[in-house]
Amino acid sequence: MTRRKIKQELISNESKRKVTFKKRKDGLLKKIDELTTLCGVMGCAIIYGTFNNRPEIWPSPPELTLVLDRFKESPEEEKDKYTVDQKTFLGRRISMLSNALEREIKKNRGLEVDLILNEYLTGKSMEDLTCSEDVKELDLLLEEKIKLITDKIVAIV
Amino acid sequence: MTRRKIKQELISNESKRKVTFKKRKDGLLKKIDELTTLCGVMGCAIIYGTFNNRPEIWPSPPELTLVLDRFKESPEEEKDKYTVDQKTFLGRRISMLSNALEREIKKNRGLEVDLILNEYLTGKSMEDLTCSEDVKELDLLLEEKIKLITDKIVAIV
DNA sequence: ACTACTATGTATAACCC
DNA sequence: TGGGTTATACATAGTAG
Numbered sequence: 001m002t003r004r005k006i007k008q009e010l011i012s013n014e015s016k017r018k019v020t021f022k023k024r025k026d027g028l029l030k031k032i033d034e035l036t037t038l039c040g041v042m043g044c045a046i047i048y049g050t051f052n053n054r055p056e057i058w059p060s061p062p063e064l065t066l067v068l069d070r071f072k073e074s075p076e077e078e079k080d081k082y083t084v085d086q087k088t089f090l091g092r093r094i095s096m097l098s099n100a101l102e103r104e105i106k107k108n109r110g111l112e113v114d115l116i117l118n119e120y121l122t123g124k125s126m127e128d129l130t131c132s133e134d135v136k137e138l139d140l141l142l143e144e145k146i147k148l149i150t151d152k153i154v155a156i157v
Numbered sequence: 158m159t160r161r162k163i164k165q166e167l168i169s170n171e172s173k174r175k176v177t178f179k180k181r182k183d184g185l186l187k188k189i190d191e192l193t194t195l196c197g198v199m200g201c202a203i204i205y206g207t208f209n210n211r212p213e214i215w216p217s218p219p220e221l222t223l224v225l226d227r228f229k230e231s232p233e234e235e236k237d238k239y240t241v242d243q244k245t246f247l248g249r250r251i252s253m254l255s256n257a258l259e260r261e262i263k264k265n266r267g268l269e270v271d272l273i274l275n276e277y278l279t280g281k282s283m284e285d286l287t288c289s290e291d292v293k294e295l296d297l298l299l300e301e302k303i304k305l306i307t308d309k310i311v312a313i314v
Numbered sequence: 315a316c317t318a319c320t321a322t323g324t325a326t327a328a329c330c331c
Numbered sequence: 332t333g334g335g336t337t338a339t340a341c342a343t344a345g346t347a348g
Contacts, residue, residue, distance in 0.1 A: 021196040039178040043204035159321040
């Protein structure tokens with residue numbers, strides 16, 4: 001057989017999925033490489049493989065790596081003094097931005113957790129429920145919610 | 158004329174380069190989206206447009222921390238190479254942080270909207286519903302969700 | 315800048331080792 | 332598990348409106 005169109009959803013067959021993953025991952029890396037060289041921009045892509053192992057891919061110019069790496073390190077490491085004035089100015093701006101960033105990231109985490117919980121409650125993520133225990137528990141929760149709503153309806157009508 | 162093969166190097170014509178950038182950037186986003194859904198993995202791509210404009214891309218669940226951790230592994234010699242020009246280095250760091258910040262803020266907005274929607278669906282924010290029309294609509298939505306869950310239960314039990 | 319088109323280059327699903 | 336082949340699906344360079 002030859003190539004067929006595939007549906008945009010998780011490939012159920014695991015070995016197939018693995019093969020597809022490798023191919024498409026490689027293709028993606030190539031694409032990003034082309035984009036950055038053709039258009040002279042910085043860019044990176046990071047893909048985390050299915051499970052257990054942490055890092056996956058790193059398809060971008062090393063300088064980007066370095067910049068972000070520095071970001072992670074403590075700001076104290078700036079010993080050498082070249083243009084001091086400008087440096088301290090820039091340094092302040094950086095720490096300001098870092099702090100703001102960190103705050104936003106934290107906020108994101110909280111929001112994400114809430115969202116996931118709520119998605120469960122609305123049945124959006126039902127695909128992930130496999131054991132009947134989970135489903136039953138959810139059912140109870142939902143019943144509570146339903147009661148809340150019907151009460152509200154009664155109150156209004 | 159029709160499509161020609163192009164050399165893998167910076168496109169000299171600026172307007173052409175811009176167009177190509179947009180097309181390929183969009184293509185890349187699509188690809189990463191497909192990869193993550195087809196193979197069930199996490200992934201992200203970040204493209205920094207040319208200096209003047211900030212917009213870049215963030216196609217998927219960003220785990221910035223993980224990304225940053227990854228950068229500890231960058232080779233020493235390249236680090237040294239890069240420290241030469243501190244000013245440029247700091248300047249880039251700033252623009253990158255700004256971009257990251259902007260991204261996170263945008264993401265926050267999106268998450269917040271989703272959360273509110275979901276809270277409506279779960280009945281948490283029912284206080285705000287005043288007209289019976291809204292309630293009825295919500296009721297319908299909920300019934301759909303309930304069916305989804307009961308179906309799931311039937312399938313499992 | 316933005317669609318839309320189209321011819322062509324490129325990526326890749328299914329097979330085969 | 333990994334690499335190679337092939338036919339097809341998809342991406343996109345060039346162009347026009």
